[in-house]
Structure formats: structure tokens, C-alpha cells
Amino acid sequence: MKLVEKDGVKIFKFDILEDVKHCFSTRVGGVSKGCYESMNLAFRGDERENVLENYDRILALIDSKKEDTVWTRQVHTDNILVVCKKDRGKGLFFERIKDGYDGIITMEEDVVLTAFSADCVLIYFYDRVKKIVGICHSGWRGTVLAIAGKMVEKMVELGSLRENIVCGIAPAIGKCCFQVDDVVIDAFKDKFEFFDKCFEVDKKSKGHYFVDLHSINERILLEAGIKKENIENSRICTKCGSDLFFSHREMGEKRGSLAGFISL
Numbered sequence: 001m002k003l004v005e006k007d008g009v010k011i012f013k014f015d016i017l018e019d020v021k022h023c024f025s026t027r028v029g030g031v032s033k034g035c036y037e038s039m040n041l042a043f044r045g046d047e048r049e050n051v052l053e054n055y056d057r058i059l060a061l062i063d064s065k066k067e068d069t070v071w072t073r074q075v076h077t078d079n080i081l082v083v084c085k086k087d088r089g090k091g092l093f094f095e096r097i098k099d100g101y102d103g104i105i106t107m108e109e110d111v112v113l114t115a116f117s118a119d120c121v122l123i124y125f126y127d128r129v130k131k132i133v134g135i136c137h138s139g140w141r142g143t144v145l146a147i148a149g150k151m152v153e154k155m156v157e158l159g160s161l162r163e164n165i166v167c168g169i170a171p172a173i174g175k176c177c178f179q180v181d182d183v184v185i186d187a188f189k190d191k192f193e194f195f196d197k198c199f200e201v202d203k204k205s206k207g208h209y210f211v212d213l214h215s216i217n218e219r220i221l222l223e224a225g226i227k228k229e230n231i232e233n234s235r236i237c238t239k240c241g242s243d244l245f246f247s248h249r250e251m252g253e254k255r256g257s258l259a260g261f262i263s264l
């Protein structure tokens with residue numbers, strides 16, 4: 001993954017997705033003020049004009065436009081929706097798609113799939129042969145539900161072969177900072193046999209643990225049949241890098257949102 005800067009805007013791009021329009025935002029290069037400073041990409045009480053300007057700035061870097069974006073309501077589920085050109089503008093200009101979906105997929109060109117994050121994991125999908133793209137939002141709840149694996153199954157239903165799918169795992173809260181309690185640990189233990197390799201006991205705080213969401217999502221993708229060499233895992237921590245990222249754990253509710261974009 002590399003950091004690209006153009007016209008004052010900084011974005012991250014996956015090497016493995018160089019054939020397709022995409023990026024993961026940083027908070028650098030927008031016009032929003034205060035706790036939204038500066039590249040805030042969700043409304044969250046920010047001024048609408050500023051958010052729209054931010055969209056213009058960031059999407060110019062990936063040769064896309066804000067009128068083509070599609071938002072869903074992310075509610076920590078494993079629901080996945082296939083969208084098309086008629087859904088463009090939902091979220092930014094029209095009412096957002098009503099029901100909760102944390103994964104979106106399209107087979108059509110110039111549909112800019114948009115997902116939001118401020119510590120949660122975003123995972124990008126691209127079938128190089130069948131020309132299908134997708135993105136999902138996988139916080140700890142979505143990760144327990146293995147939404148990343150369900151994205152692969154949905155793409156297979158649409159005609160993808162697993163060996164043709166490449167995936168990028170974006171910056172998100174790292175094992176260094178994602179401290180959780182027994183409730184979260186038990187949910188993971190019940191679900192994944194490999195989980196013992198993906199967390200550590202917090203030696204300084206009894207009853208707490210550090211969980212590695214980047215690794216768990218990579219293992220979910222491997223179990224879903226994605227080749228190891230077709231996964232690019234950023235392993236970048238958004239809380240450690242809060243000069244570049246909005247981090248919920250670092251900033252709380254008074255913050256902007258990062259976004260991931262992908263389009264054919």
C-alpha cells in the first residue's frame with residue numbers, strides 16, 4: 001500500500017488494485033473545520049458544502065465524481081447488496097439506501113462504491129476477469145460474522161472464480177491499540193478455530209486483550225479460497241496514525257469519517 005499526495009490531498013492506494021479506480025482516504029487535504037478537519041467524508045453534523053467540496057477533491061485523484069457514489073447504511077451486519085447505475089447518488093444527493101448493508105458489490109462501470117470507517121476495517125474486492133468490485137465494512141462485529149468471506153461467496157454467485165479475486169485490507173485499528181474485554185474475546189473464540197493466533201492478553205490490565213482485526217480478516221479471506229498472494233494487508237493502525245486518520249478510539253464521537261472508494 002502506498003501513500004499518494006496530489007494537490008494537497010493524501011490518499012492510500014493498494015498496489016494489488018492498480019487496475020481499478022480506488023483509494024482509502026486520509027484526513028488530509030479537505031476543507032472541513034474543527035473536529036472534522038479536514039477531509040471529512042460523512043455528514044455527521046459537518047457543513048454540507050464542505051463535505052461536497054471534500055468529495056470533489058478526493059474523487060478527482062481517482063478520476064471519479066461524487067454524483068456516481070453509492071452509500072449504504074452501515075449497521076455492523078453481514079448484509080450485502082448488489083448495486084447498479086440507478087443507485088448512483090444515493091447517500092450524497094438522494095436518500096441513502098434504507099436497510100442496513102455493510103457490504104456492496106457492483107458489476108457496472110462508474111458506480112463508485114463508498115464505505116465509511118474510523119478504526120473499523122474496510123476490505124476491497126476486485127475480480128480481474130469477470131470485472132466485479134466490492135467493498136465491505138468489517139468492525140469487530142462484522143468480523144465475527146465473517147462478512148469478508150460472505151463477500152467472496154456473493155461474488156462467486158455472480159460468476160467469479162475465487163482465484164481471480166484480489167483483496168485489499170485497509171488501515172484500521174491495529175492490534176497495538178484494539179483493546180477489548182471478555183465479551184468480545186468469547187464471541188471470536190466461539191467462531192474461529194484460528195483465533196488463538198490473533199490476540200494477546202493485555203498484561204497491564206486484567207480481563208483485557210488486544211485483538212488483531214487485520215489478521216483475522218486475512219484468515220477469513222484465505223478460508224474463503226482467496227490466494228495468499230492475492231491479498232494485500234496494510235496492517236496500518238489508524239489510532240497510532242491519528243495525524244493521518246480519523247480514529248474513533250482516539251477522538252470519540254467528535255470527529256470526521258474516513259471513506260473507502262472503489263469503481264470499475
Ligand SMILES: [Zn+2]
Nearest residue numbers: 176177237240
Ligand atoms: Zn496502534
